[in-house]
Amino acid sequence: MFCGIVAGEVPAFRVVDEPDGVAFLDTRPVFKGHVLVVPRTHLVALADLSPESIAGYFGLVRRLAVAVEAGLGAGGTFVAMNNKVSQSVPHLHTHVVPRTKGDGLRGFFWPRTRYADDADATAYADRIRTALSTDPT
Template identity: 85%
Template sequence: MAGCVFCGIVAGELPAVRVVDEPDGVAFLDTRPVFKGHVLVVPRTHLVTLADLPTEALAGYFGLVRRLAVAVEAGLDAGGTFVAMNNKVSQSVPHLHTHVVPRTKGDGLRGFFWPRTRYTDDAEARSYADRVSAALASGRS
C-alpha cells in the first residue's frame, strides 16, 4: 500500500535491519526498541489489524512469530520474551505487526509502560539481528 512504512520495508524500498524474510512474513528490528533485539514481525501483504488476517494465513504467520520468540530468547540469551500486538489504538503503523521483545528478570519493564532505547549504530543493530537470525537458522526456534 502506498505510503505504508512496513509495506515499503517488505518491498525493500525502505531500509530496515532484517532478521528474516519468508513467505509468511518479514521480521526486522524495531528502530526504537523497548530492549535491544526487539523484533517486529509483519505479514507480507498490507493488513491493518489481526481481524484482517485471513484464517488460512494464521498458522503460517503465528508460526513465524512463535519461531522468532524462541530465536530471540536463544539468540540473545534472554530470560524470555514479551510478545504483543496493538489493533488500532496505540498502533503506531497501521499495518499488522507483532512485537517480540527480549526480556530478562529485573529489566524494569512494568505493565505497558515501554521505555525506549536506541542502538549505538547500524553495526550494533546488525549484530542483534544476526544473532536472532542465526538462532532461527540453527533450529533453536
C-alpha cells in the same frame, strides 16, 4: 512504511524474510533485539488476517520468540500486538521483545532505547537470525 520495508524500498535490519512474513528490528526498541513481525501483504488489523494465514504468521512469531531467547540469551520474551488503538503504524505487526528478570519493564509503559550505530543493530539482527536458522521446528 512497513510495506516499504517488505518491498525492500525502505532500509531495515531484517532478521527474516519468508512467505509468511518479514521480521526486522524495531528502530526504537524497548530492549535491544526487539523484533517486529509483519505479514507480507498490507493488513491493518488482526481481523484482516485470513484464517488460512494464521498458522503461518503466528508460527513465524513463535519461531522468532524462540530465536530471540536463544540468540540473545534472554530469559524470555514479551510478545504483543496493538490492534488499531495505540497502533503506531497502521499495518498489522507483532512485537517480540527480549526479557530478562529485573529488566524494569512494567505493564504497558514501554521505555525505548537506541542502538549505538548500524553495526550494533546489525549484530543483534545477526544473532537472532543465526538462532532462527538453528531452530529445528
